[in-house]
Amino acid sequence: MTVAGMILLGSLAVLQDPLPGDEQAEAAIEEFRQAVGRRDAGEDDRVLAIRTLGKVVHPKTLAALAPILTREQAPYRIAAALVLAGFGRLDETPGVLVKAYRDPLNQPPAMRAVRIRILQTLGRLKSTSALGLVNAAILDRDAWIARAAAMAAAQIRDVSSIDPLIRRLQLLEGWEGVRQVAGDDPVADRVREKPDNKHREGKGAADRPDGQRRTERHLLRPSVDAALESVTGERFSSHEEWARWWNEARKDFRIPQ
Numbered sequence: 001m002t003v004a005g006m007i008l009l010g011s012l013a014v015l016q017d018p019l020p021g022d023e024q025a026e027a028a029i030e031e032f033r034q035a036v037g038r039r040d041a042g043e044d045d046r047v048l049a050i051r052t053l054g055k056v057v058h059p060k061t062l063a064a065l066a067p068i069l070t071r072e073q074a075p076y077r078i079a080a081a082l083v084l085a086g087f088g089r090l091d092e093t094p095g096v097l098v099k100a101y102r103d104p105l106n107q108p109p110a111m112r113a114v115r116i117r118i119l120q121t122l123g124r125l126k127s128t129s130a131l132g133l134v135n136a137a138i139l140d141r142d143a144w145i146a147r148a149a150a151m152a153a154a155q156i157r158d159v160s161s162i163d164p165l166i167r168r169l170q171l172l173e174g175w176e177g178v179r180q181v182a183g184d185d186p187v188a189d190r191v192r193e194k195p196d197n198k199h200r201e202g203k204g205a206a207d208r209p210d211g212q213r214r215t216e217r218h219l220l221r222p223s224v225d226a227a228l229e230s231v232t233g234e235r236f237s238s239h240e241e242w243a244r245w246w247n248e249a250r251k252d253f254r255i256p257q
Helices: 003-015 022-037 043-053 059-065 074-086 093-102 109-124 128-138 143-156 159-173 216-232 239-252
Strands: none
Touching: 022 043, 022 059, 043 059, 043 074, 059 074, 059 093, 074 093, 074 109, 093 109, 093 128, 109 128, 109 143, 128 143, 128 159, 143 159, 143 216, 159 216, 159 239
């Protein structure tokens, strides 16, 4: 490493705030327990308490948040998954999220939004250690899960995602692409500024302006295309073109900066 490089790394280390100490973490945990333990605490109060605890990045606060991902009601699991996007400085964070995603308690359909939020957080963390989960989820039968995984892959940008993305594209160009997507986006914000406003992208399958049911191709194709372009820096219009390019480029390919 050059002298300039060593100076730059040293400067970055100085600029990065140190992690809170044990005493601050323990105080935050105690404040959190008191807040959620109040008899009059409602859902908003408990979500706010989770967000407040998440501002103190420390192994002990991570350990306090981890059980929420599997043991509490869905809104609290989601809140915990979202605040962990700020815990990237802790090496244990991706493992906590992956474990929660795979936990049997998060597999029922009612917890689908929790798994989507976990995938989104893994993407924001750019967690290469979670690629096994993310790449598998790209091929999930649930289109909403697959879309979240493709978006995460676009952020992580690893060569291992190219094959599952091309495979998903192939499926979307086949009969699976016309399979209808039931229900609304599990994590969409339903609040409208005005009564006549349309939902943002990701609205329910029955809410297409043309009155047609939403298909997997319509929902997933933009995210898969964007992920492939993000990872490779290339752009093609079909899975055949992608597969042809990848067969030739695979051996010497490097992620573009």
